[in-house]
């Protein structure tokens with residue numbers, strides 16, 4: 041008999057969620073992580089002494105609330121601190137802050153457009169209705185289109201029923217959401233550039249698309265779901281960095297008896313008679329298990345750990361076609377002091393949410409232009425947070441950590457992806473220079489700097505082509521198409537080999553849903 | 569120096585001031601704040617449309633309530649939204665928006681109005697005043713600029729949001745007329761109910777309208793922000809012999825229940841804010857059917873005409889909660905009857921005699937004047953005839969019980985002096 045019921049390759053937060061669910065159900069589980077730390081892209085590391093960086097992901101919103109309850113994650117240390125607001129600094133004028141207080145937001149927005157200010161609640165209501173519908177989709181495995189199995193048909197009918205319940209207006213809106221660009225979609229309500237720019241950014245995060253590209257409206261909703269009612273309160277910092285979320289899940293898994301090993305890179309999956317039997321580590325150690333669940337992305341799993349020869353040519357083609365083409369980077373700073381933003385100085389509430397350098401639509405489109413031709417943006421879109429302002433545990437007293445998410449940083453640079461390491465510091469300088477235009481004291485306050493290019497995300501974090509979501513969140517790669525049509529239910533063509541990472545439905549972000557749905561599907565089918 | 573409203577909160581020149589919090593404050597103060605805050609010893613405020621609003625000056629609101637009913641209360645109502653609609657099509661345009669035919673509104677007259685979406689579902693209620701021939705002012709409880717703007721296409725009108733440029737006071741109660749006549753040289757001596765006039769108070773130009781939210785004799789005084797303190801001081805000084813008392817929202821809330829006035833966001837929700845259609849209401853359901861004219865072709869008029877013909881499924885009514893049963897219920901726990909000290913707005917279920925759910929009471933108050941426990945409730949039509957007995961939920965010793973309540977017409981309190 042195999043030593044383990046399940047081996048999970050990768051201790052990303054989804055792998056850990058899967059491990060916790062399986063362990064809680066009494067299965068013997070081993071998690072193997074290649075890096076010295078757990079968490080994958082939801083990780084906190086003390087990169088410089090005294091400074092805890094949320095190295096990759098930096099805010100939490102989509103995490104499924106029922107997972108918190110079912111795994112009792114608060115008991116295991118999960119703590120989320122809500123973001124108060126969203127600040128868009130401008131070079132001229134006082135910029136824009138969207139607050140959790142609707143009256144305050146109305147006053148702010150009315151400086152740019154009185155219409156936008158007043159219609160904001162209507163937009164929020166429409167999005168709440170949409171999210172209400174989409175939440176259901178996120179919280180269950182995707183329907184299998186084309187299947188004639190009665191269960192599948194019932195499921196699909198149920199979905200259409202729900203869609204119908206939304207009413208004709210909402211159905212139309214849904215169609216628009218699926219096909220339009222983020223900007224066009226938002227333009228159905230808003231007119232002010234200053235508002236459209238930061239709002240449309242949610243539609244491009246993690247994709248190699250521009251704010252005017254069709255399909256980005258859906259990605260916008262994907263990100264909007266964390267902010268029901270137009271309140272930004274449901275986006276939050278995780279205490280101790282986003283690694284805190286992973287740590288809490290790991291604690292739950294261990295509490296239920298799972299074993300986790302770090303510095304344990306899986307070289308290959310052992311396959312006999314088209315069945316996964318276990319894994320071989322890089323050091324040659326072989327561990328057997330009844331099922332192998334991969335938290336790594338589809339390409340790594342199928343092409344590196346298993347090998348093309350185990351699959352049909354068609355399947356391989358589709359796996360190869362699945363798009364990664366990472367477009368973002370990350371710069372983490374350790375700061376001696378908080379630098380003033382010229383347009384609104386001080387370290388008040390306005391900088392305790394997220395800060396978006398997205399002054400206009402033209403700015404964003406130009407940033408995309410550079411990327412289209414294989415360059416990183418000369419003036420990129422930046423999403424900045426300073427978690428130490430609300431969670432002092434991540435930096436020495438009075439000092440700060442600043443996390444800067446950067447887009448666009450195309451993985452496929454003109455000179456080839458492998459030229460990234462040579463251009464890493466130049467990229468870092470571009471980011472700091474950009475932000476320093478809004479906060480001139482920034483450069484003087486930097487103590488340490490960590491620059492992550494898409495190349496680094498691939499080589500350090502194991503994210504293929506540096507895509508932050510294990511594959512683009514574009515429409516043709518979602519739902520029953522993620523990662524490959526016909527294989528969207530966490531199973532793979534190799535028996536007893538399963539996927540549980542962001543490369544499966546419902547996709548990327550710290551949400552835990554792929555891990556949960558994989559574990560539950562697997563147990564439903566009696567695989568372990 | 570204090571500065572107020574948008575002008576204060578957002579300096580247009582984009583200059584940098586040292587303290588960003590002071591620069592983008594929330595809530596903000598109304599122009600009366602220096603006076604009202606000096607007298608608000610309770611520090612009991614709430615946020616009303618983004619402004620600091622006094623809930624009660626004392627730790628209890630009783631004195632302010634009795635001032636409304638026996639002398640007069642002075643309340644800062646600046647946070648109301650106000651819009652100036654001007655132009656040659658102003659009357660036609662407002663008639664299109666409002667369920668009442670504004671073309672019939674005369675100069676210096678005020679209409680209480682409501683407006684609906686295309687399906688005849690209410691969006692908000694407020695007033696329209698006709699200041700000159702083509703010059704109207706709309707007040708509302710929620711921002712309405714965009715709705716007016718959106719519906720004004722094709723009309724030659726301009727719509728200006730003057731919410732933050734105009735300060736407003738409400739002086740309500742039996743001695744209100746005497747106070748105003750004293751400060752305005754009898755400008756309101758002959759001012760009729762729902763009429764307005766221009767006047768001077770302490771050399772400042774003001775508009776006085778005979779309107780209010782207490783269901784009593786009362787006036788609302790509209791002025792430029794810069795004149796606010798002068799007007800306030802004059803009223804306060806001259807009002808003293810007439811028992812004038814600064815009053816807050818809590819006292820007014822009791823009076824508005826006695827008057828049977830509905831409140832957006834409490835007794836109904838704007839059609840534009842509802843997650844589900846069943847939360848929306850129509851003017852007929854809210855007892856505003858009297859103002860609906862389906863002839864002049866307002867937005868939603870087709871649906872409204874249909875509803876007028878076929879009737880509504882629900883209706884807002886008054887409830888008189890039976891005191892004897894309440895007393896008996898509490899007595900069974902060896903307790904004297906307890907009632908909420910002020911007005912309440914947390915909705916409570918209403919049942920029929922067999923215990924089936926028939927609707928909800930959305931606000932209510934113990935009326936110190938009528939010595940009755942009152943509520944406003946929306947019930948299914950079958951149970952809305954005056955005199956119908958229903959069951960009203962009461963919590964006694966943490967346990968939810970019901971007592972008898974009788975359906976009553978509103979207003980509960982309607983003194984002759986209100987119109988005379």
Ligand SMILES: Cc1cc2nc3c(=O)[nH]c(=O)nc-3n(C[C@H](O)[C@H](O)[C@H](O)COP(=O)(O)OP(=O)(O)OC[C@H]3O[C@@H](n4cnc5c(N)ncnc54)[C@H](O)[C@@H]3O)c2cc1C
Nearest residue numbers: 050052053054074080081097098099306508542548549550
């Ligand atoms: C820069 C950046 C910023 C982001 N910002 C946000 C954000 O603010 N909010 C948000 O919600 N999401 C954000 N995301 C996305 C989010 O972090 C990811 O979608 C999510 O963390 C992915 O989790 P996962 O468990 O599916 O996969 P991963 O975190 O990718 O985990 C996969 C794990 O498998 C391990 N692994 C791979 N191969 C092997 C092997 N052969 N052997 C052993 N182990 C292996 C990897 O080391 C890794 O630990 C961001 C991502 C990045 C990169």
